[in-house]
Amino acid sequence: xxxxxxxxxxxxxxxxIREILKATADPSIIPLAAGNPAPEAFPVDEVRAIAKNILxxxxxxxxxxxxSEGYAPLRDTVSQWMKERENxxxxxxxxxxxxxxxxxxxxxxxxxCNEGDTxxxxxxxFIGSLNCFRSYGCKLKGVPVEADGMNVDALxxxxxxxxxxxFIYTIPNFQNPSGATMSLEKxxxxxxxxxxxxxxxxxxxxxxxxxxxxxxxxTIKSIDKDxxxxxxxxxxxILAPGIRVAYCVAPKSLTSKMTVGxxxxxxxxxxxxxxxxxxxxxxxxxxxxxxxxxxxxxERLELMCSCIDKELGDFVEYVKPEGGLFxxxxxxxxxxxxxFVKKAVDKKVAVVPGNAFLMNDTDKTQYIRxxxxxxxxxxxxxxxxxxxxxxxxYRS
Numbered sequence: 067x068x069x070x071x072x073x074x075x076x077x078x079x080x081x082x083i084r085e086i087l088k089a090t091a092d093p094s095i096i097p098l099a100a101g102n103p104a105p106e107a108f109p110v111d112e113v114r115a116i117a118k119n120i121l122x123x124x125x126x127x128x129x130x131x132x133x134s135e136g137y138a139p140l141r142d143t144v145s146q147w148m149k150e151r152e153n154x155x156x157x158x159x160x161x162x163x164x165x166x167x168x169x170x171x172x173x174x175x176x177x178x179c180n181e182g183d184t185x186x187x188x189x190x191x192f193i194g195s196l197n198c199f200r201s202y203g204c205k206l207k208g209v210p211v212e213a214d215g216m217n218v219d220a221l222x223x224x225x226x227x228x229x230x231x232x233f234i235y236t237i238p239n240f241q242n243p244s245g246a247t248m249s250l251e252k253x254x255x256x257x258x259x260x261x262x263x264x265x266x267x268x269x270x271x272x273x274x275x276x277x278x279x280x281x282x283x284x285t286i287k288s289i290d291k292d293x294x295x296x297x298x299x300x301x302x303x304i305l306a307p308g309i310r311v312a313y314c315v316a317p318k319s320l321t322s323k324m325t326v327g328x329x330x331x332x333x334x335x336x337x338x339x340x341x342x343x344x345x346x347x348x349x350x351x352x353x354x355x356x357x358x359x360x361x362x363x364x365e366r367l368e369l370m371c372s373c374i375d376k377e378l379g380d381f382v383e384y385v386k387p388e389g390g391l392f393x394x395x396x397x398x399x400x401x402x403x404x405x406f407v408k409k410a411v412d413k414k415v416a417v418v419p420g421n422a423f424l425m426n427d428t429d430k431t432q433y434i435r436x437x438x439x440x441x442x443x444x445x446x447x448x449x450x451x452x453x454x455x456x457x458x459x460y461r462s
Contacts, residue, residue, distance in 0.1 A: 074181075074203050096449035099416035100440040101242070101391050104366070107359040107439075108306050109350070116345045120338065128338040134329045135321075136163025136313070137340035143347050144299075144313045152274075153288040154297060160321040164328065165335045167272055167312040170298035171198045172331070173324040174233065174268055179204050184231045186224060186265075188216050190394075190423030190433070192242045195235060195270065207231070208425040211241060213385050215248025218255045225263050233266035233296075238286060240273040240390025243423050243435040247388055253286050260294055272300045273390040275356050278364035280388035293317040301343055303391075304356055309339040363391070363439055370438040370446050377454030381461065391439045394420075397432045401460050407434060409459065413452040 120128050135141065141161045148154040148161070155161075164170055171194075179185065181203030187196065189208025199206060207224050210217045216236060225231060236256065238248035248256070260267045269286045287297035300312035314321065328334070346352065370393060371386055383396040397403055407419045420433030441449055 074201055094414050095411075096415045096445045096452070097440045098436045098438075098446075098449045099418045100437050102437075102440040103303060103307065103359070104362050104439050107362055109346070109355055112346060112350050113306065113342060116342050116349070117338070120341050120345065124341070128341055130337065132334040132337040132340070134162075134325045134334050136161070136335060137337060137344060140311075140340045140344040141313075143344050145315075147347065148297075148299070148315055152285050154285060154315055156290065156293070158293050158317050159315055160318040162314050162316075162321050162325060162328070163335050163340055164312050164314055165332055166302065166307075166310045167270065167298045167300040168194050168198060169328070169331075170296070170312065170314045171195045171235070171268065171270070173314075173327045174266075174296055174320075175199055175202045175204065176327045177320065177323040178232045178266065180230075182230065184228050185233060185235055186221070186228065186231055187235045187425065188237065188241065189425055190243055190420065190431075191235065192237060192270070193422050196423075196425070199235070204232075206425040211244045211246050213246055215241070215246050215252045216256065218252050218259060221256065222259050225259065225265070231263075231265060233268050234260055235268045235270065236286070237270045237273075239271055239283070240276065240387050240392070242273070242390070243392050243418070243420070243433075244394045245385065245387030245390055245392050246394075247280070247283065250283050253283065254289065257286055257289055257295070261292055265294070267295045268298065269295055270298045272298075272303055274299075275304050276360065276363055276391065277389035278360050278367060287315060293319075296320060304352075304359065305343060305346065309336075309342060311335060311339050311343050360389075363389070366438040366443070366446065367393075369443055370436065370450065373447055373450035374436075377450050378457055381454075381457040391437055393436045393438065395434050395436060397434065398460070399432060401432070403430075403432055403434065406456060406460075409456045410453055413456060415449045415452045417453070 140163055145155055145161045175198060179202055184205045184207055185199045186207045186209060188211045196206060207228055209221045209224055215238060238253060240247055267286055271285060287295045296316040298314055384393055397406055404419055407417055410417050418435040420431040421427045421429060424431060438446060
């Protein structure tokens with residue numbers, strides 16, 4: 067039978083990252099393409115003990131249906147944590163718990179956009195969010211990312227020349243894929259521009275707790291006095307991605323509609339995993355755990371940068387990030403980026419081609435994304451050495 071897919075889905079292509087990750091199922095492939103936390107970053111013993119206690123003492127609560135807004139104790143925990151840690155949360159705000167942070171992008175698009183509306187995004191940007199916006203028939207307008215974040219001057223020009231723009235999507239901390247961190251001046255300017263033009267800011271901050279150097283900057287949401295910022299946070303990078311628990315802080319008028327949208331997709335986020343997260347906060351030192359994983363990623367980042375400098379220093383350009391999981395490398399202009407990526411796979415190294423992160427993935431780019439959290443130290447050393455061998459083919 068020939069299947070006819072909906073217009074919204076027919077034009078979507080599989081995530082380049084997910085497709086590349088299939089290759090990493092081969093244990094001989096060095097995974098510089100993924101964005102998975104390091105295995106030693108998982109608090110396995112803590113989660114095991116928490117789950118055991120919950121299933122012995124409150125099994126029905128964990129296994130029964132829950133409310134769509136999220137497990138009430140966890141919502142309170144997140145609200146308090148965000149207030150204390152990030153100065154986030156006004157009287158007009160509310161917290162909802164979602165199944166992974168990408169669901170925030172999905173629900174925001176669902177409640178704000180009609181087919182043909184425009185979402186303004188950083189370019190490059192996270193492929194998962196871009197595909198989410200595309201799935202609702204949205205047009206994408208890209209704003210160049212500089213070393214200190216989105217080009218806000220270009221942003222204003224794009225807004226003024228764009229019809230039916232509904233919101234601005236940004237990853238201000240250790241942006242995926244560029245690794246760039248938006249300066250405080252640009253955060254304030256972005257907020258001012260959005261307010262001026264009546265646009266929502268969707269602030270995606272999955273990597274904010276993974277800072278390994280430099281000064282922590284205030285979130286855009288922390289300066290939101292007008293109810294124009296939707297904040298997406300996640301426990302995937304500090305606890306475990308497999309539990310699929312994330313959260314959104316946004317004005318109540320938006321969260322109420324997002325809750326209705328969530329009821330039409332997954333009804334509610336897993337009660338058991340929400341309870342695990344809440345008990346983790348109540349019974350363990352979360353800040354100490356975050357410091358531990360910061361140490362793990364600082365060591366891996368330093369190692370990868372030293373290997374790049376040694377093996378590829380005369381071949382690629384990159385800006386060392388202050389945190390996060392990724393390094394964004396620019397290849398020389400005479401190098402065919404996709405050919406380079408294929409040659410890397412032949413050398414048993416997986417990297418992500420930069421065009422996967424563009425508004426139009428057929429556009430040309432010289433960038434590749436490298437991940438330093440997933441591979442072992444040995445994998446980083448051998449992986450970058452193999453990329454150096456690929457580079458030698460172009461050097462000669």
